[in-house]
Amino acid sequence: MRFLLILAFFSVICSANVIQNYIDEASKLKLSEKKQWHILLHMLDDKSEIRDKNFFYAKDGFKNPQEELEATIRAFYQSIESVEIPKDFLEADEEVKVIAKSRQKEDYHALCRFKARFRFLNDFLDFKDLPFVKCKEYEENLKYINPKSATIIFPTAFMGSPASMFGHTMLLLNSDFKSRLLSFAVNFSAQVDSSKENPLKFAFKGIFGGYSGQYSILPYYEKLKEYQDMESRDIWEIDLNFSQLEVLKIFEHIWELRDIKISYFYLNKNCSYNLFWLLEIARPSINLHQYFFYQVNPPETLFAMQKEKIVLDVRYRPSKQNKILFYEKKLDFKSLMLAKKIAMGEIVSLSSQKDIVDILDLSAELSEFYFIKQRLKYEQYITIAHHIASLRSKLGKPSNFKLKSPISILDANQGARFETFLISKNNLSGMGISFRLAYHSIDDNDVGYLRGSQIEFLKGSVFLDASKQGFEQVQINEAKIFSLSSFGMIGALFQPISFRIQTGFDRSFMKDALAYYMSGGVGMAYALNDFLYSYYLLEPIFYISEAPRMTLGNSLGIVFQSPRDIKMVFEYQNRLYKKDNGSIFSLSFSYRIVRNLDLFYQLQAYFFIKEKERVDQLAGVRIYF
Structure with missing residues (x-):
């Protein structure tokens, strides 16, 4: 018995010496300063972005990469019997795991838990005499995935x-x-x-x-x-x-x-x-x-x-909705209504109908779409799907479905935008700059982006008014805080509601002075073809210009986007004030020279009863980054 105790004592001493030798070697090689170790700890500027104590062995491991490295090496040599399973892990969401969560101590040993750390350190230190640990849970998940x-x-x-x-x-x-x-x-x-x-x-x-x-x-x-x-x-x-x-x-x-x-x-x-x-x-x-x-x-x-x-x-x-829209372009209205009826479970005659294959293929897509959107119950959907599949199986060769892929998202302009431009205001000229933090607007090129969508944060525009002197030369033209627009195209099968919400400061209310505004409106949009669509919005607008006021805006717009280069937006907005009314005509044109570089021209004409007409024109360069 005494011999065994002495042997155990010397074994611990030897193990401690081995561990210390590896720690000394790691310090000599400055492994804790290497980029890969910092990445493993999610560290930027020597401080980890993770604060979960279960991710670290050292108390200050989240801010001391050297201490965490030393503690990790010690954990590699920890006995299986002394491993503690974190309670948080056993109570965590099973979605994180593919195979049932282990309750064996071996699976929570450092050699099993921190495989990437071990790979990095072992490449430099070549560990010997490590505990024999079976990482069953890790191996099963690795094999399965x-x-x-x-x-x-x-x-x-x-x-x-x-x-x-x-x-x-x-x-x-x-x-x-x-x-x-x-x-x-x-x-x-x-x-x-x-x-x-x-x-x-x-x-x-x-x-x-x-x-x-x-x-x-x-x-x-x-x-x-x-x-x-x-x-x-x-x-x-x-x-x-x-x-x-x-x-x-x-x-x-x-x-x-x-x-x-x-x-x-x-x-x-x-x-x-x-x-x-x-x-x-x-x-x-x-x-x-x-x-x-x-x-x-x-x-x-x-x-x-x-x-x-x-x-x-x-x-x-493509999304399921875009697959359905492909058929909407391909089939006539009568065929679309037949497909819709079949998708909802109605029994219709197809004996004399042309494009039967496309109609049934569309009805199959539609019935699944209606089920996903909870317009059909599960039992209804199964019955309808079986009926469609039975009819379709008798028609042999599938339809030649070819949905064209749009231009790659990687060809899109980036989200931040800087503009430098010349500006003309009622024959007075100047120059200005504009900056937008993110992300995409209706007048930006649509390549790579969702058609008819706008999300803008923190957009500001200033210009130098050559007609004024000193600090009065610098004028704020616009300070948009937030803008969100969605123009979903109405068709035979889908009737989405279009909307626009925005707030900020601009010079569009009654006179050429900066005013705060907040608006939110709804309406509809319609695609005339693949390149051209129009929209209408009814927009109540709250604004402050000397005093709080309300107006009602009616906006009608037309948007053209060529396959790659040209973007044009025209909008007419009629504003009904309490006693007055006015109109705003807007035109935007941009030409994409190369990715992230556009030329642009904008015109805004204001017509108000109490103020003579005003015309603003901008022309310049847009840089996206």
Whole structure:
């Protein structure tokens, strides 16, 4: 017995010496100062963005990379018996895991929990005499997910949710499955049900960090069902040129982040930003963080990946709604109504009808769409789908479905915009500049963006009035705080409501003076063809010009977008005041020279009873960045 105690004592002493030797070697090599170690800890400026205590072994590990490195090495040599399973992990959401969560101590040992840390440190230190640990849970998940390559998934903007107005990004881990739909998607999101949350509360807490975020892993087909079908969002799949080893490193780090809570900020520390860490783990030579310092929106992250040269290929998946709209363009009105009736369960005769194949294919898409939107109950949908499939099976060869892919999102202009221009106001000339923080307006080129949508934050415009002297020369032309517009096209099968909400300061109320305004209106839009659409809005407007006032605006607009280069917007707005009325004619023209560089011309003519007409003209250059 005494011999065994002595042996155990010397074994502990030897183990401590071994550990200390590795710590000394790590210090000599300055491993805690290396970029890859900081990425593993999600550190910028020597402080981690993660505060969850379960992510660190050292008490000050979130701000002391050397202490965390030493504590991690000690944890690698910890005995299995002394491992404690964090209670938070066992109570965490099962969505984070693909296979049932383990309750074995071995699976929570540092050698199993922190695979990416071990890979990095072992490359330099070549650890020996480590405890024998079976990482059963990790191995089962790795085998099941089987990551081989990586793809960025970008669902386009969804105007029905404040959290999705800029789009979204996920990371797809492709496996050996014949269909990538069976692969798994890595998602980072705020831990909140936005459909049940008060919109104002959700926006406030999202902007100021009131929610925690978390990584999750789900089958790709489930996320497609949510984005592509339920929310009618097109999907861009952007393949990355990562090797299988680099993709394995991503999976190892995702494993380290399971059940870890991370602060979520809607404007910067969001779904897109938190994918940067995974990509930089895979390839430390890239630096995606360098392109962002005040806000991160999903499309901009795609442009950053493009600049870092990690994009291999781009694919397009149309939403279910766009598939249906394809048939709407292809079939006549009578055929569309027949398809709609079949989709809702009516029995109709098709014996003398042309385009039977297209009608049945459309009815199949429509019935599923109505079920997703809860216009059909499950039992109804199953009966209808079976009836359509039975009719369709007798017609042999499928229809030649060819939905043209739009121009790639990677060809779009970036969101921030700077303008320099010459301005003419009633024959008095000057020059000015304009800046917009984000993101896209109706008068911007639509390539890569959702047609008929506008989301603008913090747009300001100033000019020098040559007719005045001193400080009075500098005039604020516009100071837009926020603008959101959605012009959904009315057709035979869909009748969306168009709307526009905006607030800020401009010079459009009765006289050439800056006034605060807030407006919100609804209306309708109609596509004349693939390049031209019109809209009408009824807009009550509250404004303050010397005193608070109200006016009612009637706006009629026409928008033209060529396939690539030319964008024209014409709008007539009639404003009914209490005793007066006025009209505003607006014309905007832009020509895209190359990506992120446009020439533009704008004209605004104001006609008010109490003031002589006023005409403002601007011409200049737009730079997007």
